[in-house]
Every structure is written in C-alpha cells, then in structure tokens.
Amino acid sequence: MATLSFRDIQKAYGKFKVIHGIGFDISDGEFVVLVGPSGCGKSTLLRMLAGLEEITGGEILIDGKVVNDLESKDRDIAMVFQSYALYPHMTVRENMAFSLRLRRAATKTTDERVANAARILNLAELLDRYPRELSGGQRQRVAMGRAIVRDPKVFLFDEPLSNLDAKLRVAMRAEIKALHQRLKTTTVYVTHDQIEAMTMADRIVVMHDGIIEQIGTPLELFDRPANLFVAQFIGSPAMNVFPGTVRDGTIEGLGTRWPAASIRAAEGQVVHYGIRPGDLELANDGVPAKVVVVEPTGAETELLVQVGEAQLIVVLHGRTQAQPDDTVHLAVDPAKAHVFDGRDGQRLG
Amino acid sequence: MNTAVIAAPAPRKPAKPLSTWEFWGRALVVPYLLVFVVFVVYPVGYGLWLARDPQSYVKLFDDPIFFRTAINTLVFLVVAINLKMVIALFLSGFFLNTRWWIKVLSVLFILPWAVPSIPTILSVRFMLNPEWGVINSTIFRLTGLDGPNWLNDPTLAFSFSMLMHVWKSLPFWTLILLAGRMAIPSEQYEAASVDGASAWQKFRFITWPSMRGLYLTSTLLSMIWTLGDFNSVYLLTGGGPADLTHVLATLGIRYLRLDQIELAMASIVVTLPLVLPLVYFMMKRLSK
Amino acid sequence: MSRAFSLKKVSVEARLLLVGIPVLLWTLIPVYHLFLFAISERDTATSGRLWPKNATLQNFDTVFQQQHFYLNHFWVQLGNSLMIAIAVGVITLFIATTAAFAISRLKVKGGRTVMNLALFTYFIPAAFLAVPMYKTMANYGLLNNRWSLVLAMVTIASPYCIWVLKQASDKLPWELDEAARIDGATPLQLFRLVYLPLMVPSLVAVGTYALLLAWNEYLYGFLLLSNETHLTLAVALGNFLAADDSPWELLMATGFIYALPPAAIYYAFKRYMVSGLTAGAVKT
Numbered sequence: 001m002a003t004l005s006f007r008d009i010q011k012a013y014g015k016f017k018v019i020h021g022i023g024f025d026i027s028d029g030e031f032v033v034l035v036g037p038s039g040c041g042k043s044t045l046l047r048m049l050a051g052l053e054e055i056t057g058g059e060i061l062i063d064g065k066v067v068n069d070l071e072s073k074d075r076d077i078a079m080v081f082q083s084y085a086l087y088p089h090m091t092v093r094e095n096m097a098f099s100l101r102l103r104r105a106a107t108k109t110t111d112e113r114v115a116n117a118a119r120i121l122n123l124a125e126l127l128d129r130y131p132r133e134l135s136g137g138q139r140q141r142v143a144m145g146r147a148i149v150r151d152p153k154v155f156l157f158d159e160p161l162s163n164l165d166a167k168l169r170v171a172m173r174a175e176i177k178a179l180h181q182r183l184k185t186t187t188v189y190v191t192h193d194q195i196e197a198m199t200m201a202d203r204i205v206v207m208h209d210g211i212i213e214q215i216g217t218p219l220e221l222f223d224r225p226a227n228l229f230v231a232q233f234i235g236s237p238a239m240n241v242f243p244g245t246v247r248d249g250t251i252e253g254l255g256t257r258w259p260a261a262s263i264r265a266a267e268g269q270v271v272h273y274g275i276r277p278g279d280l281e282l283a284n285d286g287v288p289a290k291v292v293v294v295e296p297t298g299a300e301t302e303l304l305v306q307v308g309e310a311q312l313i314v315v316l317h318g319r320t321q322a323q324p325d326d327t328v329h330l331a332v333d334p335a336k337a338h339v340f341d342g343r344d345g346q347r348l349g
Numbered sequence: 350m351n352t353a354v355i356a357a358p359a360p361r362k363p364a365k366p367l368s369t370w371e372f373w374g375r376a377l378v379v380p381y382l383l384v385f386v387v388f389v390v391y392p393v394g395y396g397l398w399l400a401r402d403p404q405s406y407v408k409l410f411d412d413p414i415f416f417r418t419a420i421n422t423l424v425f426l427v428v429a430i431n432l433k434m435v436i437a438l439f440l441s442g443f444f445l446n447t448r449w450w451i452k453v454l455s456v457l458f459i460l461p462w463a464v465p466s467i468p469t470i471l472s473v474r475f476m477l478n479p480e481w482g483v484i485n486s487t488i489f490r491l492t493g494l495d496g497p498n499w500l501n502d503p504t505l506a507f508s509f510s511m512l513m514h515v516w517k518s519l520p521f522w523t524l525i526l527l528a529g530r531m532a533i534p535s536e537q538y539e540a541a542s543v544d545g546a547s548a549w550q551k552f553r554f555i556t557w558p559s560m561r562g563l564y565l566t567s568t569l570l571s572m573i574w575t576l577g578d579f580n581s582v583y584l585l586t587g588g589g590p591a592d593l594t595h596v597l598a599t600l601g602i603r604y605l606r607l608d609q610i611e612l613a614m615a616s617i618v619v620t621l622p623l624v625l626p627l628v629y630f631m632m633k634r635l636s637k
Numbered sequence: 638m639s640r641a642f643s644l645k646k647v648s649v650e651a652r653l654l655l656v657g658i659p660v661l662l663w664t665l666i667p668v669y670h671l672f673l674f675a676i677s678e679r680d681t682a683t684s685g686r687l688w689p690k691n692a693t694l695q696n697f698d699t700v701f702q703q704q705h706f707y708l709n710h711f712w713v714q715l716g717n718s719l720m721i722a723i724a725v726g727v728i729t730l731f732i733a734t735t736a737a738f739a740i741s742r743l744k745v746k747g748g749r750t751v752m753n754l755a756l757f758t759y760f761i762p763a764a765f766l767a768v769p770m771y772k773t774m775a776n777y778g779l780l781n782n783r784w785s786l787v788l789a790m791v792t793i794a795s796p797y798c799i800w801v802l803k804q805a806s807d808k809l810p811w812e813l814d815e816a817a818r819i820d821g822a823t824p825l826q827l828f829r830l831v832y833l834p835l836m837v838p839s840l841v842a843v844g845t846y847a848l849l850l851a852w853n854e855y856l857y858g859f860l861l862l863s864n865e866t867h868l869t870l871a872v873a874l875g876n877f878l879a880a881d882d883s884p885w886e887l888l889m890a891t892g893f894i895y896a897l898p899p900a901a902i903y904y905a906f907k908r909y910m911v912s913g914l915t916a917g918a919v920k921t
Contacts, residue, residue: 052815071368073821085812089834098830099820150820373824374745377735381751381795384732388773388792389758389766395776396769443656454657456907458664463903465853467871468892471878472671475885483670516667570760577762579856584875598764602860605768613768620765628760635756635800 002063002153002186003028004049010057011044011210018044019210021058026203031180031187035197036207036233042190043158045207049188050079050156062153078147079156082163084139086131086146093118093127096145117148120179137168144179155180157189161196173199194234198222206230228272228345231338237277237302240312243342244273251339254308256287259334263348270342275332277302277315282322283331291326305330400614409615414603418595418616421507422576425596429511430571433519438564440519441526442556462520470513470584474500477509477585503593506586510594514581518574522567529563530556566634573627576620671896674889696890705887707877710865718852718869718895721783725790726848732795733843734836737802738828742814752803759796764856766793771860785861786869790854794847801846805839806832845906849899870895 004026011019019041026032034042047053049060051072059066067075078099086095093114094101100110118124121141131139140160147155157176161169177200180187191197197204198218206213206221206229213233214226225231231239244253246269251258253273265271289305289312296302296319303314303322307330314330322328339348367375409415444455461469476483477499485496500506537555546554579598582588588595588603595603597620604613675696677689703711736755740748770789771780779785809832817827833840858872868876874895877888 050815050819052818072819077819079816079819081812081816083810083812085810085816087813087816087831098817102821102823102826102830146816146820370743370824371745374739374743374748377739377743377828378745378748378751380732381736381755381799384788384792384795385754385758388770388788392766392769392773395773399769399772440656440660443653443660446653448653451653451657454661456904458660459903459907460664460668460900463900464668464896465871465899467853467855467874468671468889468896469667471874471892472667472674472889475674475889476667476670516663573760573762577764579764579767584855584878587878598762601764601768602856605771605860610768610772617765617768624761624765628757631760632753632756 003061004154004186004188005061005064006045006049006058007061008058009045009048009055009060011041011048011053012056017210019056022207022210022212023058024205024212024215026186026188029184029186031177031189031200031202032205033189033191033197033201033203034205034207035191035194036213038192039209040207041210042192042205042207046156046158046188046190049154050077051075076153077156078150078152078154079158080140080143080147080160082159084131084143084160084163086139086142088131091128091130092123092134092142092145095131095142096149098146099150113149113151114145117145120148120182121145121175136164137172140164140172141175144176148179148183153186155185155187157187157191159191160189161191161193169196176200195236198234204234206233208233224347225338226347228274228340231274231340235276237313237315239274239276239338240280240310241272241274241340242310242312244271245269246271251337254310256308258287258337259332260337260339261334263339265339265341265348271348272340272342272345274338274340275312275336277313279333279336280312280314281331281333282314282316282320282328284329286329286331289328289330291322291324291328294320294322294324303328396614397618399611400618402611405611405615406619409612409619412612414592414595415600415616417593418597418600421594422596424507425511425514426572426575429514430568430575432511433515433522434564434568434571436515437519437522437526437567438560440523441530442552444523444527445530458523459520461517466513466517466580467584469517470580473509473513474585500586501590503590506590507594510582510585510596513585514575514578517581518571522571525567526560526563529560533559566631569627570631573624573631576624668896671889671893674886675893676890677886679884679886696886697894699887700890700894705884707873707883708887708891710868710873711870711891713866714868714870714873715894717783717867718871721787721790721869722848722852724787725794725851726844728787728791729794729798729847730840730844732791733798733802733847734833734840735828736795736799737806738832740799741803741806742809742827742832743824752799755796755799757796758792759800763793767856767860770857774861780861781863781867783862783867786854786858787851789857789861790847790851793857794850798843798847801843802836802839805836809835841906845902849902852899 005023006025007023009019009022010017022041022045034045036042044053048055051067051070055068059068061067062075062077087098090098096114096117097110100113114127115124118127121144123138123141123145126134126138126142131142134142143160160176161172164172173196176189180200189196189200198221201218203215203217204221205215208229214221214230216224218234221230221234225234225239228241232241242253244251244258246252246263246265246267247257248267249260249263251260251263251271251273258273258275260273263271287307289307291303292306292311293304294301295304299317301316301318301320303316303320305312305314305328312330340346341348444451444458479485479496479498479501482499484499488494488496497505499509533556538551541551541555577598578596579602582594582596583599583602586594588599592603597616600616601613604610604616673687673689676692676694678691678693678695699705700708700711703709736751739745740752745751770792774780774782774785774789777785779788813831813835814827817831822830853871854869855871855875858869859875862868862872865873870891874888874892877883877891
C-alpha cells in the first residue's frame, strides 16, 4: 500500500515564494501526472516529495506517515531523472545494483532483482555496457531499471522523456505506461508536455504559478476545464478562445453570435468563449468564416479560418473541398462550447 | 501599580540536529582547516608579532643593503616579468603552428619548467665560472681574451639571475597564453585575411583584444610569484657579490641567518602594501 | 610531379627556423651542460668542449657508491627526497580531496570562505612564509625533523590543489549526487563510490603536482633540515657549493639523477599536467 498526501505545501526560497499551499491525495497504484508550464512548481513539488528540497510549510505523507524530516533514502522512493543520472563509471548492471549494494544486500537477491528488471525492460544484452555506449532510449530504460530494482513504494519521474526525440518519446510513453500496468506501483510523473499527461495519467494535476488549477482525469480536464488556463493548456491544437458579451442566451463575439448551453452569467457580462478545433464543423449555415490556410495531415484536415478580427483553428476528420479564400460556415454544438468569466477565467457554463 | 504586560518570549524552536550530510560536510573540511590554523594562521600571526617593533623598521631603512635590495626587486619585477611575458606572448603565437618540428620543439620547450631548478641553476652557475666555465672558455678560444668575471659583477650577476628566472618560468606562461590564443575562433582570422589585414593588424585587432585580459592577469600573478623566487638569485649569486644582488625573497633569509629575525620579518611586512592589493585583485578575478 | 618551390614558402620556413633554433638552444643549453658535466671526467669537464673526450659513466658510479665526502649520504638523502615527496603527495591529496568534496558536493556552509582562505594562502609567495614557518617549526619542536618539511609542503601545496579539485568537482552533474542519495548512499558512500572514481584524472594531476612541488623544493628544506642524514637531495646539492674545489662533475651527476624523476613524470603525465593545472591557474 502506498498512498500519498500533500497537505498545504508551501515552498519559498528566502522571501521568494514559489508554491502557495498545495494539497491533494494520491491513492495506491495511481499514475498521477503533474503538468504545467516551466516555473509552475511541479518539479519543485516532486523534489520535495523525493527529499531533495526542504519543505517550507505543510506536510507530505507517504502511507499515512509524515516524511518531512526523513532522508531520501528512508522514504522508500525511486526517481528517474530527466538526464538519467547514470553513474558513468559503472556498467549497466552495476548501476542497477548500486542501491542494493549500498544496503549490503545478499548477492543472490541483487542478481535476481537486476535480472528481473533487465528482463522487463529488455536490457539483458546491455548489462555489461557502460552508459556512454548506450543510446538515449537505452539509457532511459537503465534509469528505469535502477528504479525498479529498488522495489519502492513510489516511482517518481522528473520529465524523463524531454531529452528524447519525438519518435522515441512516443515509444517510451507506451513502455512506461505498460510498466505501470504491470507493476502497479504508485507513480508521480512530472512533465510540461500535455500530450504525455493526457496519454499516460490516471489523473492529472495542472499546476500554474505554484497553485493547482485543476485535478481530474484526462477526459474530465478535456471536456470540462475548470478555468481558462486549463482550457488552453490541455488539448492540441489549443482551444479557440475569444472575448464576447452575453446577449440573450447567446454570446456575441467577433461580430457574430455563438450558441451556448445554460450560462450562469448576467446579460451583458464580458466573458471568454471557447470552442475546441475538433468541435467545429463545416455546415451549410452557421457562423461565416473565410478560409486562410488548408493543412491536410492525411487522416485529418486543419483549417485556419478568419472570423472577424480573430483567426480560429478547425480540425476536420477526413478531407475537405474548401480552398483558401473560400467562405465556409461553422456549426457549433452548444453543448461543446465553453464559457469562462471575463475577469477571473473561471468556468461559467 | 502599573503592570505592563510583557509577552512571553516565543518558545525557541528546538535546534534541528545536524543532518548526516551537514555533519560530514563540516567534518571533511576539518583536515584542511587544521593545517591552515596550525601552519598558516599561527606562523603569519607569529611573524606579524615579531615585526611589531617600529625600531626594526628604522634599522631596516638604515641598512643600505635593504635599500639596494628594494631597488633590485623592483628592477627584477619590471624587467624580468615584462621580458618574460612579451616573449611568452610572441612564442604562444609561434607554437600555434602545426608543423611537426614545432610540435616536437613545444614538447622539449617544457623541460625548464619540468626539471627542478637546483641542478639547472647550478649548471648555469658553472657555465659562468670565470676560469673554466664554458662561456669564458669559448670566449678565450674564439678571441684569445679573458671573459668577464660574471658573478663578481653585480650588474652581470643580477642580469643572469633574471635570465634564469625567465628561463624557468617562460614555458608555463607560454602555455597559458597559448591556451588563450587557441580559444580565439579561427574564422575571425580568416575573415580578416579576406578583408586584407596584415599580420600586425590581425594581432592588433583580433589577437590582442581577446588576450588582453589573460595577459594582464598573468602578469599580475607572475608578479606575485616572482616576488617569491628565491632560487634564481640564491643559487646563482648567493646574494653577492657583497650582498648587492639580493632580492626581497633572499633578504629575509639573510637576516634570518644573521639571527636578526625582526629585521627579516620587517623586510617582509614592508612589501605587504604592494603584495596584498595584488593578492586581493587576483582573488577577485579567480573566485568568480 | 614538380615540387612547388616558391620563394615565399622558403622565407616562411626560414623565419620560423629563425625563431625555432634560438628557442631550442635557449631551452637546452643549461640542461645539456648539466648532462655534459655528468658524463665528463674530472679534468676534462672544464675544457669547454661540446662533447667530453672520454665520455664516462664513472661519475654516476661514484655517486651511487657514495665515494666522496659530499656524497656520503647520497642514498639516504635520495630516500628522504622520495619519502617526503610521496608523503606530501598523499597527504595533500587527502586534505584537498576531502575539502573539495565538502565544498563542492556537500555544499558545506562557509565553503566559499574556506575556498577564499585557501586562495589567499596560494597567492602569498612561499618565500615570504618561509621565515615565520621556520620559527613556527622551531616553536613546535619540529626543526630538523623530516615531518616539518612534509607539513610545510602540504600547507603550501594544498590551496592550489583544493582549487583545482573544486573546479573539476563543479563539473560533475548534480543529478549523480541526487540519484545516489535516493539510492540510499550516505555521504561517505557517495564520496567513495561515486565521487572518487569520477575524479581520478584530476586526482592524478593534483597528487603529481604536490609530489613534484615537494621533490623540487629547496628553500624550506634548507631552512628546516640540518642533520646530513635528514637532508633532501636538493639541499645536499646546495651544500656542494660550500667549498671552492668541490667535485663539480659529481655534483652535476647527482643533479642529473635528481632531475630525472620530475622530467620523466612530466612527460609521462603531460596531458594531465598541462590541461589539469593550467586550466585552474588563470581564468580569463
């Protein structure tokens, strides 16, 4: 059993506060992703959990035990670093066995665990190589192997895929996810890439400037973002957002009217209207728009259209006949529209 | 009765016990700190204490040898260092060349620095022997004349001390300046060639601006080290003839052997107004 | 096939040689002279020839057999030089490595100050420290004790070594320490199993530097040691100068023997020495 709890976590460097009261719980076996732009505090939070940074305020609990004053090595965690942090003067085998060697574990246990991890991660042939002889992806797997051998309560990942090229990233994402399904260890994973978050997480914690913007499953965050920040952060291409005013149960923006389901806003209130590129359809009538660019990507087509003074992105399944400079009509499903308060960005509808 | 309410002092947070990391951090600097306190702080403190008597300084300044030594030291610094650095600057450009024989030469060139100075300085001392030394023998063979008594002439002897110093330390500074030259991207020179620059112009507009800082720092550092060059003077001339070729480094030892330790320390303290600013400046540059 | 025999090429080559030959002569003359004397017979050594009439190794034999008044304790003195140099190398390495590790990796509080103290000591000319050091050793009762020379040289060598090691340590990636901590390493395990193996090239450079510094040292040995059996070879060589009719050729032979180890070490470790030491010496 390995549950995690963050209770009102604060972090300050001298007078400079970077984390302003973060609290949430993680259940046993969950894969939780901390995501957010650079500087939001996600890595700092992870490092506090790991024991690599001092906790200025609040408590972190692992399995119900407060660990604030515990050394990293006593917290029963393992960490995979962005730069892999493999010991260059040790072979793969020695790297993976290092933590057990420090504890003077029996040779038999060590060998078994290393062999097991090597098998899971396909590293068996590489055991006697040195890190400098390995590719990026291989090194990443050795870093994971080192963590697995520990058999810890919690896995921590600190942007492990950032140093890999795009194709390798996709492959490693699947591997990490498969690993989690197999080992079922509680995992906290930090990344700035929302696609990684969406594809891998059981739940996502979106962070921004040291606070939590929203916690939820990937689909919850996608379908019902709690505020403007989450709405624009999650989803690729990003949600189309433009300012509007509430008029008669619709939103007046960009010189035309947009439909919305039940809005809890006063008449005339200034709002932000959001609609995902995938939720815009071409129809016979609807909001008129002028096509600027057509980008067919094979299975889909991305259109850049001009409505009023803004340019919106539309993603269509399949092909289209539309050409640049054509006028098309955008149909919007009111249930898919998002309305956010004009001042504080909170969800209104 | 006026009862002022005094807030109870906030309870002191119990001091956090030293983490094992903090403990070992401190423990591992202890060996050096021990050495520092026992063999630097104490000697320096003791030395300064020995130099506390103002009378020592009066005696020092009254001693004509001290005056001569101060001049010698100044001359040594100005002449030897500039000679050395200019040659080093020139040779650093020379050794950039990749011809095979220049590479071989650069390896041999390090010899003066690598080899201990005692045998080599003594070797030169013998070369200078007026009766049977190689130099005078050769002069005699070529011209039939007797060569000068090199080490008996203060000017000649002193010049040779400076030459020895340059001989010994030139390789080191040449290497340093060579490293500085290698850091200059070759494209700058290529662009200058295309623009029609002469060799001197390339030096003036590309090499020198890049090397200026390093040259200055090297000169200053060299000043500090040259002040401490005991061997080049002592082993060649012994400070003679008649104590006329002493420098500050050897003067202190002279006073020590005459059992005039206060004068020895005074002669060192007197240089501090020059040395300490140099040291301060060097530290600022290096501890960045 | 015609060789491009341009006048320009010749003049460039000539100009280079014009520099190269004097540099070669300048560099080698004192050393060659040393060698010349070492292999010459007593009488012909001073003849001023370029190569001795009867080149001989007899001088070396005399030295090794200690068959002269000044050479009575050659082997002991050689041994002293060796032992002192090795002791200085080892002790300095220990002191500098632990200090650099504490300052750079453990980030001990006040590390910056210690580093600055060390730098300060490094910049004070050793000759200035010699007189107070002499009195200090007298006060500690260590005069004429070989350990006084060892400790004095350790004091002089340590600052630079700490500086170089700290610079090199700072280049090690931080994550290695963090990974080791999470793997469960104590500070000493981190030092022994991760830090030291990765620092080997710098350790070699620094240890060699300290060793050679001690081997080459004259002034401190001259001040601190007096008993003939305690002298280092360097000081013994200096004592040859006392008399006017000293056997110069034996002196040179001894000097040549004395000069061989540093030259050999320098050339063996050329790569380490040059890059490892000059990198820390002067930063632009």
